Amino acid sequence: MVTRNPARPGRRGHDPESVLSIAVSVFNERGYDGTSMEDLARALGVTKSAIYHHVPGKEQLLARALDRALDGLFEMVTDPRAASGPAIDRLEWVVRQSVRILVGRLPYVTLLLRVRGNSVTEQAALERRREFDRFVSHLVKEAAAEGGIRADVDPALVTRLLFGTINSITEWYQPSRGASADDLADTLLTITFDGLRSDA
Amino acid sequence: MVTRNPARPGRRGHDPESVLSIAVSVFNERGYDGTSMEDLARALGVTKSAIYHHVPGKEQLLARALDRALDGLFEMVTDPRAASGPAIDRLEWVVRQSVRILVGRLPYVTLLLRVRGNSVTEQAALERRREFDRFVSHLVKEAAAEGGIRADVDPALVTRLLFGTINSITEWYQPSRGASADDLADTLLTITFDGLRSDA
DNA sequence: TTGTTTACCGAACATTCGGTCAGTTGACAA
DNA sequence: TTGTCAACTGACCGAATGTTCGGTAAACAA
Numbered sequence: 001m002v003t004r005n006p007a008r009p010g011r012r013g014h015d016p017e018s019v020l021s022i023a024v025s026v027f028n029e030r031g032y033d034g035t036s037m038e039d040l041a042r043a044l045g046v047t048k049s050a051i052y053h054h055v056p057g058k059e060q061l062l063a064r065a066l067d068r069a070l071d072g073l074f075e076m077v078t079d080p081r082a083a084s085g086p087a088i089d090r091l092e093w094v095v096r097q098s099v100r101i102l103v104g105r106l107p108y109v110t111l112l113l114r115v116r117g118n119s120v121t122e123q124a125a126l127e128r129r130r131e132f133d134r135f136v137s138h139l140v141k142e143a144a145a146e147g148g149i150r151a152d153v154d155p156a157l158v159t160r161l162l163f164g165t166i167n168s169i170t171e172w173y174q175p176s177r178g179a180s181a182d183d184l185a186d187t188l189l190t191i192t193f194d195g196l197r198s199d200a
Numbered sequence: 201m202v203t204r205n206p207a208r209p210g211r212r213g214h215d216p217e218s219v220l221s222i223a224v225s226v227f228n229e230r231g232y233d234g235t236s237m238e239d240l241a242r243a244l245g246v247t248k249s250a251i252y253h254h255v256p257g258k259e260q261l262l263a264r265a266l267d268r269a270l271d272g273l274f275e276m277v278t279d280p281r282a283a284s285g286p287a288i289d290r291l292e293w294v295v296r297q298s299v300r301i302l303v304g305r306l307p308y309v310t311l312l313l314r315v316r317g318n319s320v321t322e323q324a325a326l327e328r329r330r331e332f333d334r335f336v337s338h339l340v341k342e343a344a345a346e347g348g349i350r351a352d353v354d355p356a357l358v359t360r361l362l363f364g365t366i367n368s369i370t371e372w373y374q375p376s377r378g379a380s381a382d383d384l385a386d387t388l389l390t391i392t393f394d395g396l397r398s399d400a
Numbered sequence: 401t402t403g404t405t406t407a408c409c410g411a412a413c414a415t416t417c418g419g420t421c422a423g424t425t426g427a428c429a430a
Numbered sequence: 431t432t433g434t435c436a437a438c439t440g441a442c443c444g445a446a447t448g449t450t451c452g453g454t455a456a457a458c459a460a
Contacts, residue, residue, distance in 0.1 A: 009427070009428045009429070009434070009435055009436075010426080010427060010428075010434080010435040010436030010437065011425070011426045011427055011428095011435085011436055011437040011438075012426090012427070012436085012437080013426095013436085013437050013438075014437075014438095015436095015437095029316065030316065030318055031231065031233050031316055031318065033231055033233035033234035034233035034316070034318050036416075036417065036418080037417080037418060037419080038416085038417085038418095046437085046438065046439090047438070047439055047440075048418085048419085049419085049420080049421085049438075049439070049440075049441095050437070050438050050439075052418095052419070052420080053436080053437060053438070054437085057418075057419070058418065058419090059418095088397075114314070116229065116230065116231055116234070118230055118231065118234050147398055148397075148398065149396045149397060149398055150390075150395075150396060150397070150398045151398065152390070153387050153390060153391065153396075154387070157379075157387055158391065158396060160368070160371075160372050161365055161368065161387075161388060161391055162396070163368075164364065164365055164367075164368020164369070164371060165361055165364055165365040165368065167364075167368065167371075168360070168361065168363075168364020168365065168367065168368055169364070171360075171364060171367075172360050179357075187353050187354070187357055187361075188361060190350075190352070190353060191353065191358065191361055191392070191395075192391070192392075192395065192396055193395050193396050193397045194395040194397060195350075195391075195392065195393050195394040195395030196349045196350060196353075196358060196362070196392055196393050197288075197348075197349060197350065197393045197394060198347055198348065198349055198350045198351065208405075208406075208458090209404075209405050209406070209457065209458040209459070210404080210405040210406030210407070210456075210457055210458070211405085211406050211407045211408075211455070211456045211457055211458095212406085212407080212456085212457070213406080213407050213408075213456095214407075214408095215406095215407095236446075236447065236448080237447080237448060237449080238446085238447085238448095246407085246408065246409085247408070247409055247410075248448085248449085249408080249409065249410075249411095249449085249450080249451085250407070250408050250409075252448095252449070252450080253406080253407060253408070254407085257448075257449070258448065258449095259448095
């Protein structure tokens with residue numbers, strides 16, 4: 001049996017992992033459709049054809065990246081901390097955890113949020129994402145029913161705006177500069193749960 | 201002098217305006233780079249070459265659409281209602297007005313928010329958008345300095361999250377179903393200014 | 401009926417696209 | 431030194447891309 005050797009023989013250079021991570025960063029700069037295999041090759045410092053030695057093709061590159069984002073989100077759905085306790089507390093945990101995943105897997109989540117369903121790969125990712133949205137939406141409804149969040153706003157609308165706020169982080173966040181994931185989550189929860197206005 | 205006659209002679213069919221509006225809706229479905237001139241032709245019910253009778257090319261179509269969104273935003277910057285009074289009130293007005301423009305020019309603003317700078321056209325649009333962001337950012341700083349919004353959060357971060365929330369509306373809003381622009385702005389302001397939590 | 405204006409078609413264009421393949425290069429182990 | 435394995439090159443393919451152009455069809459005015 002051939003086990004993958006970490007220090008394998010042969011020429012050293014790229015492997016599927018490094019190709020993926022560089023490809024995703026280019027996808028996020030120029031957009032998936034706006035990125036050619038030539039663009040990727042240039043960013044990798046190799047020829048176009050070399051990419052096919054590591055990865056079956058462009059769309060597989062996208063599929064692997066999207067799975068990486070979605071797998072993170074679905075770990076949350078099955079976590080016991082999302083299943084018991086007051087809904088408002090579970091919602092807070094899900095929000096905080098979402099920010100953590102978004103920051104921890106920033107390039108992959110960024111790519112996911114820009115998918116529009118142009119291929120079967122993208123449509124499958126969209127469907128998984130919708131499933132996550134339903135999970136969160138249900139949680140917000142519970143929090144509203146338990147009186148944890150204000151009763152004068154539509155829970156479905158709250159869900160959209162709340163996760164719109166979270167997802168917008170991908171538009172500007174840079175891991176090097178700025179706050180950590182936890183600090184960011186703190187600020188976001190303060191604003192969304194207690195409001196911007198002073199006093200209140 | 202030749203004035204453009206509204207009921208002009210000749211074969212009736214598309215004009216630059218109808219081409220633009222249909223093109224933008226296709227751009228938003230498939231993404232600008234993911235849309236071919238064939239796609240546009242199919243949506244218009246004509247041949248590829250017919251499009252060039254109305255519009256100089258694909259990129260000009262994008263440029264005109266982006267200007268339509270940006271012109272709306274900059275009308276706000278020069279409005280006297282954004283220049284006098286307590287900063288918190290001006291901020292509230294700008295937020296409400298932003299939602300109105302976003303809803304009123306939904307397809308154009310949606311397109312603008314997805315631009316990443318792949319061409320000079322896109323770069324120019326990004327620069328105008330950054331200028332608008334600076335205007336809003338300054339307003340939030342004023343509101344913080346005047347004590348209108350809470351002092352324990354970074355104004356720059358507040359700006360990003362606040363407009364992240366607003367811009368996320370483009371991800372789901374459908375003019376036919378759901379709330380009007382003003383109702384939507386009311387809910388958004390309630391949540392962002394007073395918070396989700398009940399009581400408070 | 402004729403002339404003018406506008407909208408459009410169909411064929412072709414140069415270029416770029418994602419992808420294939422046979423062969424070469426370089427690092428390590430034996 | 432030789433063999434092996436992975437990484438890579440360069441030439442190439444068919445299809446799709448945005449755009450051009452010469453000619454045509456339809457609506458209106460005269």
